[in-house]
Amino acid sequence: MRRLVVIGAGTAGTMVVNKLRPKLPADEWSITVVDPAGVHYYQPGFLFLPFGIYSDRQVSKPLAPRLRKGVDLVRAAVDRVDAATRTVHLESGDELAYDYLVIASGTTPRPAETPGLAEALGGKVHEFFTYAGAGALAAELAAFGGGRVVVHVAEMPIKCPVAPLEFVFLADAYFTKRGIRDKVELTYVTPLPGAFTKPISAAYLGDMLTERAIALEPDFVVESVDGDEQVLRSFDEREIGYDLLVTIPVNMGADFVGRSGLGDELNYVPVDKHTLLSKADDRIFAIGDASDAPASKAGSVAHFSVDAFVPNFLAHVAGKAMPEKFDGHANCFIESGHGKALLIDFNYDTEPLPGTYPLPGVGPMRLLRESRLNHWGKLAFRHLYWHMLLPGRRLPVSAHMSMAGKKRPPAPPAKPASDIRIPADF
C-alpha cells in the first residue's frame, strides 16, 4: 500500500484529493488529508461580508463533507515534516508516514509582522482576510459616520492581490449608497509603485482611482502602526492618519513549513514553477498558496494548477516524466462597485490583456473592462466553487491560458533614448 498525505483541506488540498481518489486504486493507495479546521471557508466571500452582501452561511460549510469517500481526514495541525524519514509530525504528538506528500497549507495574514499592528487590531484597525476579521469590519462599517478611511497593503505577495483594490472600490460604492460619500476621505496605500503596475492594465485602468476620488499613496513600505495616534508610518518617514484603517497584513505560509526547513523567508515552499515539485525533495509537491511559484495566490490558480498536477503526479509516482507544464494561469474578477466588475486572465508570461473570455469575440465576459455581466460572473462563481470545483468536476474552460479572444494593444510609441535614462519617479 502506498501512502499519499496531503496537508491542508482548503481550496487546493480538497481538489487534489477529490481528483486523485478515483485515479488511484483503493487497494494500492491510501489518501490522507490533515487539517485542524472543522469548516471550509469560501474566502472570496470575505470581500463581501464587510458590506453585508453575503451572509455567513454563504461563505462557510462543514469541511469533512467536502471530501470524497475513500479519503481519510485527520483533524489535526501539522507540527513538522521530517523529509528524511518521510514522516509528518502532528501537534498532538502522533505521526503519519508517507510515500508522497502534498503541502497545501495556504497562507495567512500575520499582523504581528508589523510593529504595533497586532495591538491596534479591533479598535479603529481592521482586516478582512479572515472570517472573524471580515465580520468585525462589517460591524465597524455599519456604524461608521464619516472620516478618513485608509485601505492599506503591508507587503507583497498577498493572496488575491486584487482584493484590496476591490475593497476600496466597494467602499466608495457603499458610502455613496449610504449618502455619506462626501463625508469620507478614501486613500489606497500600497508598497508597489502604483495601483496598477503592468503597462497595459495601467493604460486601461489607471484612472479608476481618480474617477472615484480615491487618493493613492504608492511606494509606502510600512514601518509601524500607531493605534493610539491613529497613524501609519513608513520607513521613509511618511505618516498617514486614519479614522478607520483596513489593512492587509503581511501574508505568510504555515509555520510548520519553516520549522521543517522546507520554506523560504515567508514560509513558502520553493518549487519548480511548472510542475510544483519541491526543489529540495522529489517526494514533496506544494500546491496553491503554499508554494513560492511566481503566480498570483488565488483560488483560480489553485484550480488550474491542480488540472496540471493530477497527470503529473500519476506519471511521477510511476517513475515517468511529468507530461504537463503549469503556465501560471490566473483568472480573476475585480469588483469595481455599483454592480460591475472587471475580469483579468493572465499567466507567467502574458500580462492581463483586453478582449473577451472565454470565447473570442463572444465572451460573454469582457477582459480588462467593467461590465455588469462580469459582476454576475463573480457572484455565480460561489456556486461553481462549492458544487463544481471542490468536488473535482471539470469546468468547461481551459486550464492553460489561451490567447484566443485577447488583443495585445499596439505598443505606445517608443520614447527617445535620451528620455529614458532617469525614470521620472525616482
Add this chain to the structure above:
Amino acid sequence: MPVTTIAGRDVHVDDEGFLTDPSEWDRELAAALAEAIGIEMTAEHWKIVEFLRADFATEGETATTRRVQAVGGFPVKQQFELFPKKPAKKMAYIAGLPKPRGCV
C-alpha cells in the same frame, strides 16, 4: 525595446530605464546607473547589489526588501538609508534587474 547608451555602451532598457537583459550588466554600468539616480556607491551599497545579483541568478526573481533583510542580512532600515525613499526600485535599477510588480 529601446536601446540606450550608458557608460559608453549600448544596453537594452524598458521605457523606465530598467535593464531588460541582466547579462548586459557589470560593475561599471552599475556605478553609472547609480550616479544617474544620485547614489554614490560605497562598499555597503555594493554588498547589497551583489547579493541581489547572486540571488537573482539562482531564484530568477528580484529579491524583495524582506528577502534582502532575511536572506541577505541587510535590515530594511539600512536599505532605506543607502537607497533613500524607494529602495526596492533603486536596488533593482542599479543591479540591472526587473523592478517589483503586482499582477495588474
